[in-house]
Amino acid sequence: MIRLKRRNTAWLILMAMIIGLALLAAPVSAAVQLSLIGALAVAVIASMIELGPERETLLQVLHRAPVRRRITPQAREAAERAAARAGYFNRSGIVMLDIGLIAMQSGAEGMAMRRTRNISKDDDGARPFITLFVLPEEAERQALIRYEIYNHLGEEQYVHEMKTYLREGELSLLADHHLPLAGNRGVDGNGDWDLRVYVDNSLIGMHNLMLAPSVTERRRRLSSEGEVGEEQPSRRRNLADAVIVEEPEQPQTAQLKDLLQQPSQPSPARRRSLRGR
Numbered sequence: 001m002i003r004l005k006r007r008n009t010a011w012l013i014l015m016a017m018i019i020g021l022a023l024l025a026a027p028v029s030a031a032v033q034l035s036l037i038g039a040l041a042v043a044v045i046a047s048m049i050e051l052g053p054e055r056e057t058l059l060q061v062l063h064r065a066p067v068r069r070r071i072t073p074q075a076r077e078a079a080e081r082a083a084a085r086a087g088y089f090n091r092s093g094i095v096m097l098d099i100g101l102i103a104m105q106s107g108a109e110g111m112a113m114r115r116t117r118n119i120s121k122d123d124d125g126a127r128p129f130i131t132l133f134v135l136p137e138e139a140e141r142q143a144l145i146r147y148e149i150y151n152h153l154g155e156e157q158y159v160h161e162m163k164t165y166l167r168e169g170e171l172s173l174l175a176d177h178h179l180p181l182a183g184n185r186g187v188d189g190n191g192d193w194d195l196r197v198y199v200d201n202s203l204i205g206m207h208n209l210m211l212a213p214s215v216t217e218r219r220r221r222l223s224s225e226g227e228v229g230e231e232q233p234s235r236r237r238n239l240a241d242a243v244i245v246e247e248p249e250q251p252q253t254a255q256l257k258d259l260l261q262q263p264s265q266p267s268p269a270r271r272r273s274l275r276g277r
Contacts, residue, residue: 016040067095067135074207075205094199096205099205100128100207101129102114103115104124117207117210119210121184121212125178127177128160133171134169139168143164144162144199145197146199147159147195147197149179150194151187152191152193152211162175190212193210194207194209195209
């Protein structure tokens with residue numbers, strides 16, 4: 001759908017006057033005249049014609065094209081999921097470039113951090129983050145960022161709001177507080193969880209993640225299952241031969257920008273959907 005909007009006419013009038021004076025001041029060929037008139041016509045169309053329900057002008061679309069190429073697959077997926085939900089609002093002046101979680105785990109060598117979509121009760125905690133690109137029309141103001149995490153039953157497990165000052169350009173926002181995992185009795189079960197992010201009460205992204213039980217919880221469950229039935233010795237042999245593959249940890253000196261540059265592995269649900277295509 002194409003809409004006409006009367007705005008930004010002052011500079012168009014000035015541009016028309018300059019081109020008119022240029023045409024009258026000196027004799028120019030017909031080709032140059034057509035080129036100048038064509039440039040004026042393109043400027044008028046680009047500044048006044050709007051495309052689609054988002055009502056973005058052609059100039060805005062052209063300005064956003066290089067930014068949109070920097071959107072990660074995680075951010076694109078999260079934006080598509082949010083667009084299908086109530087409360088979603090397409091803020092044309094704010095582009096979500098990235099979204100995810102930073103998991104933290106303490107060890108003998110100190111605190112290790114990693115970017116991931118798979119968290120477990122062995123982690124000390126996890127902090128959500130987003131990376132935004134703020135365009136001039138939304139810049140130089142305060143905004144309210146809200147993070148929400150829901151478990152596999154749709155129950156709210158984490159809510160954090162923070163005010164931030166939006167500056168023009170790329171902006172990485174890591175939550176001030178983390179979701180406690182290790183030893184947190186309020187966090188139970190496993191399965192697909194959701195991270196939802198709002199800017200000024202407008203939903204901009206829904207990110208899928210996976211929670212797994214701790215190693216201790218897994219052993220407890222396996223031992224309780226092994227006490228029932230006659231296959232306990234064979235199960236113990238299988239567990240003894242099993243190889244545990246751990247997600248590589250980041251060095252203690254890892255910076256946030258380095259963590260954000262790492263590709264995040266798709267969640268099990270996402271992998272299943274990709275295989276089904």
